Amino acid sequence: MTELTLKINGEDVTADVETRLSLADFIRDHRRLTGTHLGCEHGVCGACTVLMNGEPVRSCITFAVVADGTEITTIEGFEDDDPMTLLRQAFHENHALQCGYCTPGMLVAARDIVTRLPDADEDRVRLELAGNLCRCTGYVGIVNAILSVIEKRRL
Amino acid sequence: MADGGTTEGKGIGARVLRKEDWRHLAGKAKFTGDFQRPGQKEMAFVRSEVAHARIVSVTKPAGFESSVFTAKDMPDMQPMRAPSKMPGYKGADYPALAIGKVRFVGEPVAVCIADTRAEAEDLAQATLVEFGELPAVVDMLAAKAGDAPLIHEDWGDNLVMETFADDDFGKIADRATVVVKREYRMARHAMNPMEGRAVFAEWDDRTDQLMMWTSTQVPHLIRTGLAQFLGLEQRQVRVIAPDVGGGFGCKALLQPEEVIAGWLTRHLEVPVRWIEDRREHLVTGANCREHHYFVTIHATPEGRILGLDCDVTIDAGAYSVYPFTNGLEGAMAHGNLPGPYDIEVYRCRTQTMTTNKPPLMPYRGVARPGVCYAMEMTIDALARDIGVEAHDIRTMSMVKQEQLPFMSIAKKHFDSGDYAKSVEMVVDMIGLDKIRSEQISANGEGRLVGVGMGSFVEQTAHGTSVFASWGVAMVPGYEQATVRLTPDGGLELRIGVQSHGQGMETSMAQMAYEVLGIDPSQVTVTHGDTGLTPYSTGTYASRSMVMAGGATARACRVLAERMEIIAAHLLQCERAEVTVRGGKIVSGKGEVSFAEIGRVWYLNPDELPDDVDQGGIEVTMGYRPEPDSGAFTYASHACKVAVDIDTGEVEVLDYAIVEDCGTMVNPMIVEGQTYGGATQGIGTALLEESTYDSFGNPGASTFADYMMPGATDAPHYRIDHMESPSPFTEYGIKGMGEGGTIPTPAAIGNAINDALKTIGAEVTETPFTPRRVRAAIAAANKNRQGDAA
Ligand code: FES
Ligand code: FES
Numbered sequence: 001m002t003e004l005t006l007k008i009n010g011e012d013v014t015a016d017v018e019t020r021l022s023l024a025d026f027i028r029d030h031r032r033l034t035g036t037h038l039g040c041e042h043g044v045c046g047a048c049t050v051l052m053n054g055e056p057v058r059s060c061i062t063f064a065v066v067a068d069g070t071e072i073t074t075i076e077g078f079e080d081d082d083p084m085t086l087l088r089q090a091f092h093e094n095h096a097l098q099c100g101y102c103t104p105g106m107l108v109a110a111r112d113i114v115t116r117l118p119d120a121d122e123d124r125v126r127l128e129l130a131g132n133l134c135r136c137t138g139y140v141g142i143v144n145a146i147l148s149v150i151e152k153r154r155l
Numbered sequence: 156m157a158d159g160g161t162t163e164g165k166g167i168g169a170r171v172l173r174k175e176d177w178r179h180l181a182g183k184a185k186f187t188g189d190f191q192r193p194g195q196k197e198m199a200f201v202r203s204e205v206a207h208a209r210i211v212s213v214t215k216p217a218g219f220e221s222s223v224f225t226a227k228d229m230p231d232m233q234p235m236r237a238p239s240k241m242p243g244y245k246g247a248d249y250p251a252l253a254i255g256k257v258r259f260v261g262e263p264v265a266v267c268i269a270d271t272r273a274e275a276e277d278l279a280q281a282t283l284v285e286f287g288e289l290p291a292v293v294d295m296l297a298a299k300a301g302d303a304p305l306i307h308e309d310w311g312d313n314l315v316m317e318t319f320a321d322d323d324f325g326k327i328a329d330r331a332t333v334v335v336k337r338e339y340r341m342a343r344h345a346m347n348p349m350e351g352r353a354v355f356a357e358w359d360d361r362t363d364q365l366m367m368w369t370s371t372q373v374p375h376l377i378r379t380g381l382a383q384f385l386g387l388e389q390r391q392v393r394v395i396a397p398d399v400g401g402g403f404g405c406k407a408l409l410q411p412e413e414v415i416a417g418w419l420t421r422h423l424e425v426p427v428r429w430i431e432d433r434r435e436h437l438v439t440g441a442n443c444r445e446h447h448y449f450v451t452i453h454a455t456p457e458g459r460i461l462g463l464d465c466d467v468t469i470d471a472g473a474y475s476v477y478p479f480t481n482g483l484e485g486a487m488a489h490g491n492l493p494g495p496y497d498i499e500v501y502r503c504r505t506q507t508m509t510t511n512k513p514p515l516m517p518y519r520g521v522a523r524p525g526v527c528y529a530m531e532m533t534i535d536a537l538a539r540d541i542g543v544e545a546h547d548i549r550t551m552s553m554v555k556q557e558q559l560p561f562m563s564i565a566k567k568h569f570d571s572g573d574y575a576k577s578v579e580m581v582v583d584m585i586g587l588d589k590i591r592s593e594q595i596s597a598n599g600e601g602r603l604v605g606v607g608m609g610s611f612v613e614q615t616a617h618g619t620s621v622f623a624s625w626g627v628a629m630v631p632g633y634e635q636a637t638v639r640l641t642p643d644g645g646l647e648l649r650i651g652v653q654s655h656g657q658g659m660e661t662s663m664a665q666m667a668y669e670v671l672g673i674d675p676s677q678v679t680v681t682h683g684d685t686g687l688t689p690y691s692t693g694t695y696a697s698r699s700m701v702m703a704g705g706a707t708a709r710a711c712r713v714l715a716e717r718m719e720i721i722a723a724h725l726l727q728c729e730r731a732e733v734t735v736r737g738g739k740i741v742s743g744k745g746e747v748s749f750a751e752i753g754r755v756w757y758l759n760p761d762e763l764p765d766d767v768d769q770g771g772i773e774v775t776m777g778y779r780p781e782p783d784s785g786a787f788t789y790a791s792h793a794c795k796v797a798v799d800i801d802t803g804e805v806e807v808l809d810y811a812i813v814e815d816c817g818t819m820v821n822p823m824i825v826e827g828q829t830y831g832g833a834t835q836g837i838g839t840a841l842l843e844e845s846t847y848d849s850f851g852n853p854g855a856s857t858f859a860d861y862m863m864p865g866a867t868d869a870p871h872y873r874i875d876h877m878e879s880p881s882p883f884t885e886y887g888i889k890g891m892g893e894g895g896t897i898p899t900p901a902a903i904g905n906a907i908n909d910a911l912k913t914i915g916a917e918v919t920e921t922p923f924t925p926r927r928v929r930a931a932i933a934a935a936n937k938n939r940q941g942d943a944a
Contacts, residue, residue: 020273029271034189035182037400039349040433044858047349075182088180092172095827098656100179101349101400107180122871129866133858135349135401136656138830138895139866 009077024059035075046132049105075104096141102134166669170823175660184398187353188430198429199275201265203257206511206851208286216281225265226252233384237477240626246475251411258473261439291511291851295470298508315507316482322500327461331453335537340920343445344843350400351431356420372402373693380409396683399655403519407695409477441845443518445470448529458548462500469507472514478629487522495574495612497554501564511851520896531609531901550575568784572879577791577813584811585793605910608793609898615890616701618783633777634702635689638710640772642757644750646678650703651691653683670711672737697890705885710776717768722747724764786881786889790814792898796906803925810870815877817889832895838864840903
């Protein structure tokens, strides 16, 4: 067991965890933040994406102990976040989700895209989304939603 | 009479934004894997590592014998049995845990339980299974050989089922002077909903019930199956599908893991949970699409198709699945090969073979993506042979609008539409003429551009008579919906189907709005819970909007009548003077709110009239279309691709869709379903393949070796609609959840072959990977050199 101290969604957390525990399992099973989803557990689908110190990471292939001393933001932690508020509304209006399973990871990845690449066009958005799989939507609504937020943030 | 909505437009035809979005956007949805109880145990499986073997012994880890279970420890758990009345059908029972033998890699042999999944996996790893290996049957064609090893010894061969229809080709011989024959294969793949399967089970002593939360499309069928195979009464089982992260068919069947979880929680008296990981899904869920075709088209020199002759082989894997069996695919292939075409003679043989691979399951579109691909690719081959445009063959040979309703040669009762018009529209949308001139001016080096299309007609929401003819154990009947006015005038709507991305919490509320004019925000749609909803065979076969939507409309109409009786009394006027409109009951004398009706019925019944309907303001109504032969959706897809002749890489440059699903309830949802389906079709066409070596070992067990379509693989779709209401259904609605997947492999394959036509190369096996495209080019080059020599 290893002691772990970190901040999750602004809250200080200390825990004693098995070294082999993934950050995703720590978030979901130990902290009961089940908005972070697992779609592959081998780092491809992006469903488990969370922010670590503001950068998107795949929590399924990140050990919990690696997160020691970091600040983690999960989908539950964006309440007053402007880009996320815009993205949620845009995902809703553009029918960017069907089953909703990929959605939390998509939103975290999308937030990274709109904040990092204010000039991204459709091709770039698609390229940036290559690490997030959605089986339902064909990406149409997702791409449109992200582009609409980029556009809004430009104004 | 209720005439429903006002002009605000939240009923049929409105792009109402989805009610279900917000919990997902907030990360507050609840999927099966999100359930947790104190004291719960996690399950992990010991799965077969070989494709075909006798189980010699299972050695449990010392000290943990009571945490590891094999079939021997669960003698009262019955193998899953899915009978079929299809003539000659041989369906193999599917044991939840292997009994004596294993028949595919990934088959569950033992289950281990522990406090965490990691510990359960440790136990699984420490459990030793000794296998006595047997030769495996990996290929469906090899399975036919007289000396092929037998997967089920008592069968005497590996044939699950055969269908056969013959016809006299002599009738057309003098007119059908052009004969084109091709061979195709569609690869096995996996459905891959982003949420894999998952189950959480606990025994509730208070109600004496097995409570099972499971990621399913068909909760009522799961209940029926669990009771049967666990030896319970159905009232002792309650199945709840919470949020479900996609299904696409693999969650429309009873799963071994569900039966096992039910047994464990009942006997051990602890809650148990199992969450499928992606590796388990890719190995055990490699269960769909694998077909082989010989297709021969007989046509006139102008390209009018007159005859079709097909030999189809289907790889059904090792066992029969409950309740749809593994004979469904063959029956569907047989009935759908002629597509929308009006042909005179049809000969077809389908053979469904058992192999040492996971049991075949019906994936979105079921057999139709395969048959559409085989038929439509052959049409384009014919077009190249005789030097005409393939779309002319299509429009010339399709059933004409004025022929509808029409009984097709494969006994499909087409209802409404203009199939040829969808072809003309999509040819226009893709800009065929422009692409043709581009092709002429191109120098033929490097990247070749091609254009291709695919058309289909799809039976949706087919009912009792159709399923009964397939002989399956489960035949859908009247679909029911319950509506209940709450004391404050809101509406609870309960449907037995299950929504896992289709947005039914919204579209069903739109149906209620259409009849009652109640705002969708005041309607709670409950689905996916056997304790709360009417029995339903569930969500599959593009049936929910037609069936549960139709039932909802009927139930709302009866509710409206009952409310009108109460309102007329309150307004002291004649029944004929009141109407439900805009979420109120109105008359010349004033109006009554739904809340007022609720208050009177529940809290102040002293104000009710004597002739009030004693059934109150809660109504269950059943519905099935008449006739129930199905509402036929159709579509034409066209695409433009570029093929790199050096690398074999294919890029989809443009993709156009013209679809007709009758009356659209929510066009936004229709489009979303179509885009999603088409993207799965792109996976089928270009990327997805569950490979096997000659021993039956799967070669694709992670997303690194199983390619899923990502945002860069999906094109920027363009879509246009036609709207030909079905004369047989409520509001003319047709089902449409599956159609997007059906013509995509055909359209892309045809576009590739169009690009390669100057080389004389053709691809005939999905997915059209760079390796296969290069092989096709190399074969054509070799042919040419051979000719030249
Ligand atoms: S679950 Fe982490 S990338 Fe798929
Ligand atoms: S909405 Fe279902 S996986 Fe994206």
